[in-house]
Amino acid sequence: MSREERREKDKDLFETVEEVFDTRTVLNVVELMRRKVIKRLAGTISAGKESRIYLGYTYDDKPVAVKIYLTSSAEFKKGILKYIAGDPRFEGFSPRNTRELIYAWARKEFRNLTRMYEAGVRVPKPLGLYNNVLVMEFIGEDRHRYPLLVEAYEELEPEELEIVYNKILEEIEKIVCKARLVHGDLSEYNIMVTPDLDVVIIDVSQAVDVNHPNALDLLKRDLERIEEFFRDKIGLNNTRDSKEVLEGLMKCLEKRKGE
Template sequence: MSVHDNIDRIIRNRVESRRFRIKDIDQLKTVDDVFNQYTIDALRELMNKHIVQEVYGPVAQGKEAKVIWAKASDGTDIALKIFYTSTAQFIRGRYKYLLGDPRFANARITNTRKLIEYWCKKEFSNLSDAYNAGVRVPKPITFNRNILVMEFISYEGYSGVPAPLIKDAPPKDPEIAYLTIIRYIERAFILGKIIHSDLSEFNIVNTGNELVIIDWGSAVKANHPNATEFLLRDIENVSRYFSKEFRLKVFDGKALLGALLRRYEIKGEVIGDREGWLLINGKRLIDDLT
């Protein structure tokens, strides 16, 4: 079976499994256990504000959250990322990303739900920073309690079907894909002052036309105490995937990190060229590496 046949099979299965709609918000408790009363109340507020019109059902889930396919009031697909409100593992693994983040220096985290609300707010803020920097991410819409509302990234032509990860749907041109992700890393760092901090083939999706970086909850600001460590890890994770999977020649991780750090400190004009590379004092990142 070819890679594309496998992708088509995955998509067909997903399409068939999503053909239902929640007609009554009170149904949610019986449909999925992520919908406790706290979450239902948060969703009801979003519906009363005409942000969410219809809820269909879950399309993805992880250790921290479940993603729900929904419709906005204008009929467009949207994604509801609903963070679980009681997960001990979630709490243990999240503090290092909140500590040192100046945006949450005065956060009063008194219980699990408060932590989840801060985490939801943090991911919305991170998405906004990356989106405004020109990184292709799900467009953030709003958040409420433990629900993050954002653009639904679908596989082309299939409403309500999430785009597959690149590990399941490899890019047709690996070299262009690799350089695209490196450009996004630079844009996030230089323009958005943000680092994804958990970047790999497990949170880059392929829509069939473009690559989109998802799951920005762990992202930190460029002045975070562990920023350099996280930036290098992102670079090395991405380079490892493209090198191992496609035998692609990739940049040396530490050399790329050094170039990014130097460019971050330059106070000159920053503009974008036709390919999306940043020009800092007239030079692109790849010019600094050759």
């Protein structure tokens, strides 16, 4: 790539994100481009208080999701400290400012994605990370992401919902028993449903190690939310009691501990 082409590419990037992110964040995206992780950004997929996700493309023109964490949200800072404090992977970590904390949060999501992906959990494949910019597999087609469960359920028949429900329980089991993590914020808002009724778990930055002091409470909450959504909101028959599911997961953890 010539110097002029690089300058033009960087100019386009700044015009894309400068209204939302500070210069340092934009330079972080540029660094991922220079490392050949991504080639360009092509528009916003979703936006929230904590981050924005952009559609990006690799140098072989494959679509990817580029998640950029906001580095100036004081409210966000308060919410994430409880997920880092007590995590054995961040023992001794003491951020000096909000930016360092957000960088650690992005690193945490990348590690969680990697751990889950390697354990066979259906999550977006992690592809790269630089400070507060995370690049991962794009879950969708034709530039459109697949719907979240909360968006898809009304279009599904009862037997299809039962398939989705059982697949979610299977993914939870893999997260806990194989990856030895707890999602910590699982709900209909961070589970994607594919056209063939597969499920993809997203937003795993808050996931904690099973040895985290709050892991059991977070796991109970995850299971209760899933049960309440399918049993109470949808009215699906044949849902399993969350306490019963929890007992099975605890037995699985005890069994693996002894291996």
